[in-house]
Amino acid sequence: MILVRSLAGKPWVWSFLGALVVWLATIAFTGGYGAGGMVTAALSLAVFTVIVGVGQMFVITLGPGNVDLSLPANIGLASAVAMKVMAGSDSMIVVGLLAALACGAAIGAINYLLIWALRIPPIIATLSASFIIQSIDISYGRGLQIKPPPGFADFTNWQVLGIPVLAVLTVLFTIGAAIALQRMIYGRSVLAIGQNIRAAWLAGVNVGRIRFLTYTLSGALAGIDGALLAGYFRGANVDIGNEYLLASIAVVVIGGTSVAGGKANVPGVWGAALFLVLLLTMLNTFGVSAGVRLLLTGLIIVGVITAAGGEKAVR
Amino acid sequence: MRPEMTAASLDATARSSAERGALARARLLRGLLPALSLALVLAAIAWLNPRAISYFGFSLMLNLAIPIALATIAQMFVISGNELDLSIGTFVGFVGCVTATWLKDAPLIGVAILLGSIGVYALLGALIHLRNLPSIVVTLGMSFVWQGLAILVLPKPGGKAPDWLLAIMSFKPPLIPFPITAALLIGLVVHFGLMRTSYGVILRGSGGNPAALKRAGWSLLRTKIVLFALAGLFGVLSGMALIGITTSADANIGNGYTLLSIAGVILGGGEFVGGRVSPIGAVIGALTLALAASPLLTFMHIPPDWQVAANGAILIIVLAARVLISRRER
DSSP: OHHHHHHHTSHHHHHHHHHHHHHHHHHHHHTTTTHHHHHHHHHHHHHHHHHHHHHHHHHHHTOTTOOOTTHHHHHHHHHHHHHHHHTTOGGGHHHHHHHHHHHHHHHHHHHHHHHHHHOOOHHHHHHHHHHHHHHHHHHHSTTOOOOOOHHHHHHHHOEETTEEHHHHHHHHHHHHHHHHHHHSHHHHHHHHHHHOHHHHHHTTOOHHHHHHHHHHHHHHHHHHHHHHHHHHTTSOOTTTTTTHHHHHHHHHHHTTOOTTSSOOOHHHHHHHHHHHHHHHHHHHHTTOOHHHHHHHHHHHHHHHHHHHOOSSOOO | OOHHHHHHHHHHHHSOHHHHHHHHHHHHHHHHHHHHHHHHHHHHHHHHOGGGSSHHHHHHHTTTHHHHHHHHHHHHHHHHTTOOOSOHHHHHHHHHHHHHTHHHHOHHHHHHHHHHHHHHHHHHHHHHHHTTOOHHHHHHHHHHHHHHHHHHHOSSSBOOOOHHHHHHHTOOOSSSOHHHHHHHHHHHHHHIIIIISHHHHHHHHHHHOHHHHHHTTOOHHHHHHHHHHHHHHHHHHHHHHHHHHHSSBOTTTTTTHHHHHHHHHHHTTOOSSSSOOOHHHHHHHHHHHHHHTOGGGGGGTOOGGGHHHHHHHHHHHHHHHHHHHHHHHO
16 A cells, blocks of 8 residues: 555656556457557657657756757767768677767757857757758768668667567666766755755856756667667668657656656656657557547657646746 | 847947947847848749749749748747747647648537637647646647547548638739748737737746746736637648648648748747847748748759758858857947
8 A cells, every 4th residue: 555655646657657558458459369569669759759859858957947958969960970980880880889879969069169159048059959950961971871780670670578678678778867866976966956046156056067068968879779670670771760859858757757857767767768669559459540649649648748737938 | 138238338328439349230130131041042942943933933942931921920929938849740730630621620629629729739838837847848749639629530641621711812913923921920919919008018028037027026826828729729720821832731740830930930040049030030031941941842853862961051050150250240
């Protein structure tokens, strides 16, 4: 009983509960058919949202106005960079991943440079940067038909007993992120800045450095995500990251992180990502059209946020 | 008036007259910045291709300026209340689909749907205020809703604009091309409504200092509803204008407008918080972006790959200029 009560107090429980309900509804519809396969597929797809979601979570936690709108363009460019560097050869996998990571981190660093040098809201800085990155990607990735190295493609699709290995690695990564957030100076500083940037500064937090690190981290995660996506979907693509702008913000908020900043929740990102992926699977299983699917997804996001309510809403 | 501004002006009285003159110049420069950036883009175009500076050239280059300007104004209303609308693009697309189908085939139902959608916007404003929700997330969810509805209304690209709408949008006034006349008109009407009427001051005040406004007895619920309804209204006008130009619709037709509209407001001198916006600036910002994104750039040796980058570069340059000017303002 105490366990139930303490669980109910945790904001992330609701996202997992939502995912469970959606999963049960789907297997009730199929009569139990494909229950396990659905979990496997959901885990494989949720990984990509979780990776960028964690980066976005750190950025949003920095406080009102902090959001990284350059993620889709970043993912697109990094996927092209990774595929070009790997050039279809297994021996270049690690180099390609590092190149994607470096590309993403550089974009994140440039984002912060714009925010700092021009003193503009992060929304506009990352938006302007994303316009430019998009152009670079279109120009750089034009006609790019390079397949990922077979070893890399197999790795991103590798499953053991129905559990995607990538998902296991991502769980380990999110545990690391949770420790960094709650137990390390970096994470505590991010939370402090989000709660009150001036107080954090007066308390001796190096605000500029922490914000720089956070935007770079978000960019680097988007870079890795781009490489993994290109491996999973067997090729880079300018539009490969498009859906992750909305998805990254949605999983952060549904997962119980405060949009006002200063309060983050790592497990919730997993719950919300699974919830969104399973929701799509459910609507596909029910055989609804694309229009109804989008409509219901939107209504559910609005419904969830309305039910959860805002604390002190600063956009 | 924001407290910083009054403090700044108090400081200013204490300073020497020469400094005051410099301050006034900086402020004037800041106000003129949107117009200057537009002039700069025009000069660049004139330099690259002098023939573009003609009645025909402007009509072509500013082809899509009217819907972009209207969407920017819609976003500006939301921003003046310290909120952000991430759904305006898909909303414009939805309106476009309704315009190309219902509004042509069954005008009464079409009008009812469009009025209803403005009502939905007003309700969203109420919901955001009453439940204290982050507008980013609510409008993010709504962007899926509008896109879904658009696909349901028009599953495949097509439809046709009503004839009267085509007639309006292909209107060719003498001397000054229609997009410029229309943009001027939109800017002036909204400027008068938001900057010169007493309720316009209240609306902007709801973003500037909501607590003070509430204590003075104004309903913040009402201001939020009015701002969102106005955003809905201008979103509807934008979608209709867009279909009047493109003649047929597609569910994804407005998707780019979300980011363009935010960029337009900021280019036009608006700020994210504090109710500090400028309708005329927003229209000029929209014109600048429309020019920078114009297909005519292709004929000016700017490869299509880099046209999106041109938008980003203009934003960054203008904002950098603004920082330089603001530094002098202090």
